[in-house]
Amino acid sequence: MSTAAPEAVAGARTNLAGLLVVPATLFVAFMLIGPLAILFRYSLNKFVPGQFMVDALVIENYVKFFTDAYYLNVLARTVRVAVLCTLACLILGFPLAYVLARTQSRFKNLLVIAVVLPLFVGNAVRAAGWMTAFGSRGALNASLMGMGLIDQPLEIMYTEVAVLIGIIAVNLPFMVLSLQSVIEGIPRNVEEAAFSLGANPAAMFRRVLWPLALPGILAGTILTFILAMNAYATPVLLGGPKFQMMGPLVYGQFAQQNNWPFGGAISFILMTATILLTVAAHFIVQRRNR
Amino acid sequence: MARLSISHLKKSYGDFIAVDDVDIAIADGEFLVLLGPSGCGKTTTLRMIAGFIPPTAGSITIGERDVTALPPWKRHCGLVFQSYALFPHMTVAQNVAFGLEMHKVPQAERGPRVAEALRLVRLTGFDDRYPRQLSGGQQQRVALARALAMQPQVLLLDEPLSNLDAKLRLEVRVEIRELQRKLGLTTIMVTHDQEEALTMADRLVVMEKGQVRQVGTQRELYEKPADRFVAGFIGRSAFLDGEVTAPGRFRTAGGLDMVCAAAAKPGPATLALRPERIAVGGEADGLPNRFTAKVEHASYLGALLDIQVALDEHDRMLLQIPNRPGLTEPQPDESITIGWAEDAGLVYPRGA
Numbered sequence: 001m002s003t004a005a006p007e008a009v010a011g012a013r014t015n016l017a018g019l020l021v022v023p024a025t026l027f028v029a030f031m032l033i034g035p036l037a038i039l040f041r042y043s044l045n046k047f048v049p050g051q052f053m054v055d056a057l058v059i060e061n062y063v064k065f066f067t068d069a070y071y072l073n074v075l076a077r078t079v080r081v082a083v084l085c086t087l088a089c090l091i092l093g094f095p096l097a098y099v100l101a102r103t104q105s106r107f108k109n110l111l112v113i114a115v116v117l118p119l120f121v122g123n124a125v126r127a128a129g130w131m132t133a134f135g136s137r138g139a140l141n142a143s144l145m146g147m148g149l150i151d152q153p154l155e156i157m158y159t160e161v162a163v164l165i166g167i168i169a170v171n172l173p174f175m176v177l178s179l180q181s182v183i184e185g186i187p188r189n190v191e192e193a194a195f196s197l198g199a200n201p202a203a204m205f206r207r208v209l210w211p212l213a214l215p216g217i218l219a220g221t222i223l224t225f226i227l228a229m230n231a232y233a234t235p236v237l238l239g240g241p242k243f244q245m246m247g248p249l250v251y252g253q254f255a256q257q258n259n260w261p262f263g264g265a266i267s268f269i270l271m272t273a274t275i276l277l278t279v280a281a282h283f284i285v286q287r288r289n290r
Numbered sequence: 291m292a293r294l295s296i297s298h299l300k301k302s303y304g305d306f307i308a309v310d311d312v313d314i315a316i317a318d319g320e321f322l323v324l325l326g327p328s329g330c331g332k333t334t335t336l337r338m339i340a341g342f343i344p345p346t347a348g349s350i351t352i353g354e355r356d357v358t359a360l361p362p363w364k365r366h367c368g369l370v371f372q373s374y375a376l377f378p379h380m381t382v383a384q385n386v387a388f389g390l391e392m393h394k395v396p397q398a399e400r401g402p403r404v405a406e407a408l409r410l411v412r413l414t415g416f417d418d419r420y421p422r423q424l425s426g427g428q429q430q431r432v433a434l435a436r437a438l439a440m441q442p443q444v445l446l447l448d449e450p451l452s453n454l455d456a457k458l459r460l461e462v463r464v465e466i467r468e469l470q471r472k473l474g475l476t477t478i479m480v481t482h483d484q485e486e487a488l489t490m491a492d493r494l495v496v497m498e499k500g501q502v503r504q505v506g507t508q509r510e511l512y513e514k515p516a517d518r519f520v521a522g523f524i525g526r527s528a529f530l531d532g533e534v535t536a537p538g539r540f541r542t543a544g545g546l547d548m549v550c551a552a553a554a555k556p557g558p559a560t561l562a563l564r565p566e567r568i569a570v571g572g573e574a575d576g577l578p579n580r581f582t583a584k585v586e587h588a589s590y591l592g593a594l595l596d597i598q599v600a601l602d603e604h605d606r607m608l609l610q611i612p613n614r615p616g617l618t619e620p621q622p623d624e625s626i627t628i629g630w631a632e633d634a635g636l637v638y639p640r641g642a
Contacts, residue, residue, distance in 0.1 A: 189375035193433075195362040196340055196369035197440060198392035207388070211379045 043264030053260050061265035071249075071266075075273065078246040081160065081235075082228035085167045089175040089224045090217065092168070097179035097216075098209075102188065115176050123170055127237035130166065131157060158240030166234040171224040178223060182216025183209075218285060222278050229274045246270040292353030292443045292476060293318045294339070299348035301334055301500075308334045310500040312348070316444075319474040321467070323487040326497035327523070332480045333448060335497070339478065340446055341365045352443050363392070368437030372449040374429040376421040382408070382432050383417035389440030407439035408432075410469060427458045434466065438473070445470070447479035451486060463490060484524065496520050512564075518638040521562040528607040530561040534637060544604035549578040554637035565596075565610040567634040574629025583607065583628050588619040595619050599628065 046056040065071045100111055118126075133139050136153035144150045156162055186209065194204040210217075232247040239245065250270065253263030294316045301309040309331040316322045324332035337343045339350055341362035349358045357365050368389075377385050386404045395403065408414050411431035421429055430450060437445060450466070451459045467490050470477050481487050487494055488508050496503045496511065496519075503523075504516040515521035518529065532542035538552040540561050550561060574580050583599035586606070590613075597609045597620060609628060611617075620626055 187373060187375060189371045189373055190377060192340075192342055192362070193369065193371065193375040193377070193436075194388070194392075195342075196365075196367055196446075197389035197436065198363050198366070199388075200361075200363050203392060208377060212377075 039264045039267060042260050043262075043268055045261040045264075047259045047261045052258065061262045062269070064262065065265055065269055074244045074246060074249055075269065077160075077244070078229060078270075079273065079277065081163060081167065081231075081245065082225050084164055085171060085228040086221050086225045088164070088168045089171050090221060093172055093175035093179055093220065094213075094217075097176045098183055100176065100180045101183035112177075112180070115173050118169065119173050123233035124237065126170070127166060127234055130162075130238060134162070157238060158243065160239070160243065162238040163231075163235050163243060163245075166238045167228050167231050170231075170234060171227050174223045174227065175220040178220030179213065179216045182213050182219070186212045214285065218282060221281065225278060225281075226274055229270065229277075293320075294353075294444050294476060294478070295351045296335070296339070297349050297351075299335065299338060299350065300346045301331075301338060301343060302346045307500050309338070309345075312497075312500075312502055314495055314502070314505065316476060316478065318476055321470050321475075321477045321479070321490060321492045323491035323494045324478065324480045324497060325484065325487040325494050325523075326482065326503075328482055330497040331500040332482075332495075332497050334500075336446055336448055336478060336480045339444070340367050340369050366440070366443045368440065368442030368445045370430070370433050370437050370445070370447045370450045372452050374421070374426075374433045374453070376429055376432055376436070378421050380420075381417060382413065382419050382421070382424070385421070385432055386436045386439045389436060393440055403439055407435040410438060410473075411435045411465075426454055427462055430454065430462060431465075434469075438469075438475075443476070445475045445477040447477065449481055450479065451481075452483070459486070466490070488524075494524075496523060498523075515562070515636065518560055518562060521636060521638070526565055526608060527562040528565060530563070530601075530605050530607070531640065532559065532561065533557060534559045538632070540635075540637060542601070542605045544602040546581065546601055546605060548635070549632040550635050550637050551633055555639065558640040560638045560640055561635045562638065563607065563630060563635045565608045568607070568609045568628050568630050570597075570609060570611055570626055570628055574627050577629035578632050579634075580627060580629040582625050585620045585622055585624045585626060587622065590619050597626075599626065 042053065043061055044057050044059065046054040046058060046060065048054050065075075096115070100108070100115065103111065105111070121129075131138070134156040135141070136155070136157065138157075140156070141150075141153040145153065190208060190212070191204055194208045195201075199207065230247050231245060232251065235243060235245040236248050246266065247270075250263055250266050253259045253266060257263075296312055296314045299309055299312040300307070312331070312335055314322070324335060326332050334343060338345050341357070341360060341364075345358065349356055351357065352365065352367070377388065380388070383404050386407050387400050390400045390403055404417070405414070408416065411434050413428060413431055413435065416424070416428070416432075421432065424432065430453075434450075447466070451462055454462060463486060469475070479487075479490065491508065493505065493507055494511055495505045498519050504511060504520045506514075511520060511524045515524060515527075521527045522529070530540075530542045530548075532540055532544075534550070534554045534556045535541050535547075536556060537554070538550060540548045540550040540554070540559065542548065542561075548561065569577060581601050583601050585597060585599055587598040589596040593613055595611050595613055595617070597611070598606065599609060600606050607628070
């Protein structure tokens with residue numbers, strides 16, 4: 001090329017580019033890193049009932065978490081729910097994203113909006129809606145019992161299944177949009193080339209579509225996994241008081257027990273677990289596709 | 291390699307007929323080019339042969355096998371795309387080996403066949419490169435090697451040279467053609483580039499509006515175009531509208547009487563004249579059609595002079611004369627004498 005490469009960012013040669021990133025950086029620094037640092041410091045404090053928080057430098061809050069089967073159980077359940085939801089979103093989302101990416105329909109934009117539409121309904125509102133539909137005296141059970149199909153109401157609410165369904169429904173659009181944008185960037189010709197070379201659809205998917213869609217698969221799974229790990233409203237409203245996950249647990253320690261040091265410790269355990277699992281999955285997937 | 295026959299092939303999308311009753315037989319080892327303006331149905335025809343578009347009617351036979359209902363992965367057609375369509379996550383060698391793998395060629399056989407395919411396209415030693423590390427021409431040669439490695443029954447080329455720059459296009463054109471001859475590949479190429487079609491093909495199929503207008507060799511298409519469309523599409527022609535007044539007599543819309551081939555039937559018609567068949571100045575002496583024409587525009591093209599003239603208000607013509615030492619291009623408004631033999635013009639009934 002004889003022409004000079006254009007500036008990657010308008011104004012890169014002046015200090016404008018530097019200035020452009022300042023507001024967002026400051027915002028993140030003040031609103032995220034600062035509070036997190038304070039929270040981490042609190043997690044090393046002691047909690048003395050009646051005195052609220054006592055300055056100290058101890059790891060007893062972490063020890064408490066990892067030595068109590070109840071809390072370990074909550075962590076395990078959270079990871080299990082997040083993994084199941086992420087897999088379900090991937091399996092349900094991929095075909096939908098593929099169709100959205102490849103459709104020639106003039107209603108394509110409408111279809112994309114239809115995928116995003118559920119996000120317009122907040123978690124709490126949606127969960128409340130399900131309570132009226134799937135509760136033991138909800139519309140579904142009332143209809144089934146009215147028709148004489150069942151004698152006892154089906155236990156849907158306040159089960160792990162209810163929470164799984166709830167989180168999948170909330171997270172699915174994020175997965176679909178992540179996948180769709182990447183699949184759109186894969187030329188249709190490449191798939192056709194694979195077919196013409198003798199690949200049946202399954203072989204084409206395994207050898208061409210999946211590896212090329214991998215960046216979108218990673219982005220989508222990371223996003224849905226993080227959202228599921230940190231889910232709050234859905235487990236509270238659909239899981240009920242006995243179904244504990246990490247998000248509600250953190251809130252409980254802060255708002256109900258007033259135990260800030262332990263709440264801080266749980267926050268950091270949740271955050272670390274999320275990051276470690278995400279990074280691990282990333283490496284496994286990348287290595288398998290080398 | 292195999293022969294291929296397409297019979298009564300049709301594709302319609304609702305009311306729109308993309309391909310209308312196409313009937314072509316391609317001999318074993320023949321290089322056939324589908325040529326036509328965009329939207330003429332040539333690409334749709336090729337994609338039906340490859341199996342990507344199900345035909346509305348008609349059948350496709352490769353060798354002895356009717357493939358009309360077969361999916362693309364069972365057709366054994368080597369396909370080369372305009373955009374190369376290489377697998378970006380695989381090396382050159384992996385790309386070329388893909389078809390062999392899919393056809394369950396034993397591992398031990400793959401290496402030598404990949405090497406042979408890369409040798410054919412002169413890319414030996416590029417095995418471990420990724421497509422993004424190659425130039426456009428190299429990528430297209432990898433795509434060709436990938437299609438050849440699986441020893442396809444027919445080779446299908448979908449505008450394979452359109453994305454290459456002009457100089458490279460000439461090189462790859464010759465390369466593909468030589469390879470095709472050497473390996474005896476039954477090949478169908480789609481292109482809208484007339485020159486490319488003329489230099490590469492054994493036979494050409496000219497298509498327009500979903501229909502085959504003419505099938506023939508370069509010489510047949512140029513010298514005996516079947517209709518006015520082919521006469522205008524292959525090479526250049528000047529068209530004079532008018533009517534055949536009597537056998538061998540043609541009168542233009544502007545009222546000029548001309549002598550033409552006797553076979554034409556009386557009625558409204560168009561006379562098509564190739565620009566290089568028209569003589570200028572002294573060379574026009576003694577020809578049955580001699581007219582004085584006014585120069586409108588002359589272009590110096592190096593080997594040729596391109597001259598547009600007006601016979602009268604209605605009738606315009608195009609001439610091409612070879613450049614010679616001392617020849618100066620005529621100036622606008624200059625009057626020149628032009629002439630042509632009676633068999634130089636082709637008469638096409640109008641409205642046909």
